[in-house]
Amino acid sequence: MGYSTLNSRAFGRWIASHAVILLGSFCGEDSLQAAEDYLDRSERVNGWKTRKAFESFYEDKRASVVEILEAGHQIALGTVVSSMGHIVTKASEFGEALEVRDHTGKRFVPSSIRVDASNDLAVIQIDGAQWQPLSWASPSKVDMGMWVVSPHEDETQIRVGVISTLPREVTRKPGALGIKFSRFFRRQPSILEDETSQGLRGARIDEVVDGSAADQAGLKAGDRITRVNERDVEASGDVIEAIQQYEAGEVITLKYQRGEESLVAKATLGFFDATFPDADLNITLSGDISKRRTGFQEILQHDMPLPPKAMGGPLMNLQGELVGINISRFDRVATLALPLKLVQDFLEMDPDFPSLP
């Protein structure tokens, strides 16, 4: 067959068929499938072949995802929600000195940040930025078993998973001070009585967790807590009960005895799971997880293996529409996302916010 007889369509087909055979040995799957009864890493649900298959899907969504930087390092992702420079992200990950880096690598300094502590959301506005927001899926389109796609921490890559449960509320765990009491003292009231007779009062701290709220407030093992805010405390149980009234991020005032001295400290409570990671074996088996994992009015749970730094990124359906904002890497089997309804309520609290896409 001479090349002169080829019309353009036939030639296109010829290229396609021959090139596929030619390239088959380079990027085809046949050679691997014939191998032993073992699935190569590349073929697994989040292997590179999946990522490759979703590359064209993600290409034009990429411009709607930004990196949130603190002191030059990425701490979270952000999702573009307006064409006027509004970005939604996870609030509890950042402190100050924020920057935003877009898909072209350009950096911006936020002109305003608004936080909704109840759901851990933040909206950041960048003046003059003109990114394209993703289109929003209708809420009725989210159900269990549905594929979802999100950018990884390296936001040029994506991960795929399914919605794992029905939507639900995740109630908040109380905050943690980071002190431990000896069981011995709790079980031996006679010793306590002895100590009381010696004029020693309050609950004796047995151990202070490194880097915890108590540590930062200057508490030490051996100190005796006598008061938590307005409440007088005697035994360790009183202290635990008193602290459980407060949430992570709240500041409490503690009165304590160190030897003869009476001291006062202010402590900003930490997240329970971040303070006591060994308390739950499932957490030790889960790798990196988010500090704030609880306290959301409603969440969508999915099984994508995302690192905490990928939180704030978009949760999309297979049509590339936005269905939620990733808000917490919970454990090995679960990542939590806020449904659009909550995001929308939060955005619309700002009268200046442009109408949603």
Next chain:
Amino acid sequence: MLKKIILHFSSKVRFMPAWSWIWMWIGGSLFTLLAHAGQHLEEWVQTQQKVQMALPSSMAATVGVGEGGSGVIVSAEGLVLTAAHVSGPPNRSIRCIMPDGRRVKARTLGKFEFADAGMVQIEEDGPWPFVSMASAGSTRAGDWCFALGHPGGYQAERGVVLRVGKVIRTRSNLIRSDCELLRGDSGGPLFNLKGQVIGIHSRIGEPLDDNYHAPIDAFHKTWDALLAVEVLTGFREDGQQAYLGVVVQAHEKGLLLEEVRRESAAEASGMKEGDILQQVDDLPLEDVDELRWAIGSRAPGETVRLRYLRDGVPGQLDITLGRSQRRHRRSL
């Protein structure tokens, strides 16, 4: 650009110059990638449809078992498959938690410890919602699968948790998949896309795709014994476990033979302390578990070919395996 090349060909040139091959290569690559992308997403859409179709019945049959385990009902009379380490000792009274939160009385039956396969019988009146089991040998690496269970234990407000993945490897005592599991999932079901049980969640390693399930084949093979409340602790379903008679430890070149048991097959064959065992038949020995598997899965009287190093010199022996002195003993 492509059009230009085509026109070029269709006029006079009969020999394709080198650069046109490059263009074809690029065009072909693009086509391949796009074709793959299209195929893949189509496959994903179909997988989702099948999973969602199977979900209602598979969720209805997935239960909580005992203190913080899971299980799946496989008969209208309330027979529950779970993990051996969840059901625990046989003939024990426990509770199963239905998807609606109802707690029902149940009794533990037998177990097959090597595969971590266990059984529980619900003792209250049915009929119970149940799912069917896949037939033996029907699961292959690369198959789509989905996992249900109660990671972290049963939580009423959350309900059963779904994960979708692929089968990574199958062996007689395990299926490995990339459906991520966590404590509390143990005993929960792994399904194929037809909604048939292909495995029961058992154990995990640290990497996210290190999730192991007891294969349904192990239940099929030990079915009658499990129903008869027997405890199988050996590697083989028939309890006839071969015995070599060695104590080994891991070594950079294989397994170092530390001790040869008296009157064992190893002693009779002339194996010596200090030998480094490297291979049993076709199986290279890198850790103790592999030797345990290679020997324990065979019956007494079978012959294996063992390759080893003695003072750095390779050698091989054909060894007729003996019988474990104590039945059901987990030893080499």
